[in-house]
Amino acid sequence: MELRHLRYFVTVAEEEHITRAAERLGIQQPPLSLQIRALETELDVQLFRRKPRGVELTDAGRIFFDDARKILDQVDQALARTQRTARGEQGTVVIGFTSSAPFHPFVPEVIRAFRDSHPLVSLELKEAGTSELVAAVEGEQMDAAFIRSQSTDATGVAIHRLFAEKFLAALPAGHALASSDKPIALTDLRHEPLILYRRVSGPGLYDTILSACQRAGFSPDITQEAPQIVSTLNLVAAGLGVTLVPASLRQARMVGVVFRPLKSTPELTAPLNLACRKVDYSEAAKRFVELARTTARLVT
Template identity: 50%
Template sequence: MELRHLRYALAVADERHFTRAAARLGIAQPPLSQQIKALEDELGVRLFHRLTRGIELTEAGVAFMPFARAALEAADHAADAARRAARGEIGGISIGFTSSASFNPRVPHIIGRFREAYPTLEIMLEEKATTALLQSLQAGTLDVAFLRPTLGETDGLVSRRLPDEDLWIALPARHRLAGATSLALVELAGDPFILYPRANGRLLYDSIIAACRNAGFSPRIAQEAPQMASTVNLVAAGVGVALVPESLCRLHAQGVTYARIAGDGPKAQLVVSHRRTTLVPPAVRNFMSCVAADGG
């Protein structure tokens, strides 16, 4: 039984006339009659009583038509679902991000823009350290991720780089240099530092160590903080000073002041990555288009 047979039968049932049904379908009347007869022969029942001026449904026809109509509607829904899935409009996408990336205004803006463009797509968000994000991307448990990788960590991934952020100095409010708008790193040579663990993300850790050494000293690490936001909280508690991406300065924690690094200071790199595959899922392709449209 073919879908066109169902359409032909429904047209005849609706019009109660072969000629009018043929005109509606855009075919000649004799072929329509032949197709209806072929359907009836396949079913082994007559669907229509042929009258002098039109047709009437048989009991079999009355029983058959609602199911035929439902089958056509289901087929149309199936075709529509397939097309929408191919366009990345339905289904789901999992998006990962580092804790510091969530403070970068570009990240929520891109995700919000994508959500507006594809409102029927389920979006699952997950916060992880860069190391864990890389593992999840490679394992296929995440579709895309905002992360801060070092050179070589994104091998096997497709990445798009977002604008770099300057690293700023976060100081306890009672620090001797609190209130300064710009400081040379060497002025912190004697201070204890709070760092994001290297095991969670090598880029920020290595960038901070390298910047301090370029300034002529090795930082004394007093504490490691598993989340960037907790780094700021530890600064507020007076545990030490920290270098944080500029976007974290939006976190107006009580007891913390921020200062620029004088001169050519270190940067915090942020990229959006997904697995390199022969066929990129439509939702991922659409998401990366939103990243590109945002200037990333």
């Protein structure tokens, strides 16, 4: 039995007339009669009663009719689902981000835009540390991750630079340097206790800041390290020191912390990157990465 038999059968059942059904199907009457007969022979069931003015379903035929229509419907749906999946319009995409990423409006904006353009794709969002994110992407539990690091030792994971933002100095409220709105020079911080975010392993913002200080001619006084960028701000609010954070962290609006721009430090930038596998990722995930990269190009 083939789908052709079902299609033919359903049409004949609907028309109750083999000749008309053949016309609708774009074939001639004799082959249609033969196909219906072949179906009946294979099932060993009489599906139609032949009448001089047409044909009429038997009880068994009625049962088969209901089922055949359902099957043909399901075939259509399977087709549509498969094609949507192939086009990346359906499926699941798992997106990760470090704690600092969502503060930049770019990230929620890209997610919203993807939701709008791909309503049948379910998006799973997960916050985690950079190394966990990269490992998850490599292990195929995650499709892409917004991170700050530029490079990784995980082969098979590509890191696409989206854009970079400036740093701001984050000072405790009432700090001497916070008295005016004017930009602060990096060297003004040379004797301030510095709090820095540091990844468990690999290069990151920590190294960027350190080398910028070195280039400015001083070695900073690092009093404390924190595992997340956001927690450095908590420590600043507690008055334990100052820190440098990506400009988007201003969105955090943390009580007891004031932000001041930095004077002329073009090499001191915080990039936002998107990590994904080099191969083997779903069409929907590809669509997400594409959208993120093209949107980033427009933003900068």
